[in-house]
Amino acid sequence: MAKEYIAINWNNIEDAIDKATWEKLTEQFWLDTRIPLSNDLDDWRQMDQQEKDLVGLVFGGLTLLDTVQSQDGMSALKEDIRTQHEEAVLNNIEFMESVHAKSYSSIFETLNAPKEIEAIFEWTNTNEFLQYKAQRINNIYQTGTPLQKKIASVFLETFLFYSGFYTPLYYLGHNKLINVAEIIKLILRDESVHGTYIGYKFQVAFNELNADEQAEIKAWMYDLLYELYENEEKYTHELYDGVGWTDSVLTFLRYNANKALMNLGQDPLFPDTADDVSPVVMNGISTSTSNHDFFSQVGNGYRLGQVEVMDDNDYDI
Secondary structure (H helix, E strand, O other), rough: OOOOOOOOOOOOOOOHHHHHHHHHHHOOOOHHHHOHHHHHHHHHHOOHHHHHHHHHHHHHHHHHHHHHHHHHHHHHHHHHOOOHHHHHHHHHHHHHHOOOOOOHHHHHHHOOOOOHHHHHHHHHHHHHHHHHHHHHHHHHHHHHHHHHHHHHHHHHHHHHHHHHHHHHHHHHHHHOOOOHHHHHHHHHHHHHHHHHHHHHHHHHHHOOOOOOOOOHHHHHHHHHHHHHHHHHHHHHHHHHHHHHOHHHHHHHHHHHHHHHHOOEEEEEOOOHHHHHHHHHHHHHHHHOOOOOOOOOOOOOOOOOOOOOOOOHHHHHH
């Protein structure tokens, strides 16, 4: 028997968060092609080779994780939707994850020679710590329960990306690579919505479980976080020991791991708070929107609707 299709009706909303998230994401729509990355070339030429190598590697790692999220993550989550509107929101997220992945290639194209780009992707596709977290998350997407998939997605969006985000935020705090940072701030703004939305969907299902079932999934969640953090420590040491930022990056990671748990409605695991994070990096997150003209160069201040800058409250539904 042929499948019966049901037309999606946005005038009959089952969950108001679906509609609110759709509107937020569409208002925030952006493309990397509107950011004048070439304006950062003067800063780039003044950086030493170690700094340039670090920038290339962190963006290579971010590209890989966004690829996982766009190719496998959202399709896995769509298997367990509650409403047609939820699927529409996940379609939007899936597309924007592809935009994020492409935006790093725009950065490479502007800053790096072709042979350098090849080397970055060769490192990205073979690095054991990057591959571990990509494969671990994807394995959950392919074999996990609906709740486990949502946990993996939130951990990826709100925790694992941040070892890479630290670098451009650090340079932004020192008034360098400002247009590259514009892209990162746009991505951060998207990821904050993605993490809170998927975390909310987790909480809806989690609250339907009995006490024993909740205890079981919480134990699994915290075990996974410990496992991912252990791998992230090794990845951070490999990237940042040479420039001496490792301890600061790990503090930033622990802070964002707590944010991921908050998105899932759970208690923080680590003692680190915003006060412990480098103020230079925190300032990069909270910097107000740049005043770019919509019809010329565009940064995270441009609007298709009323767009807000990400702040700590964006992590909460």
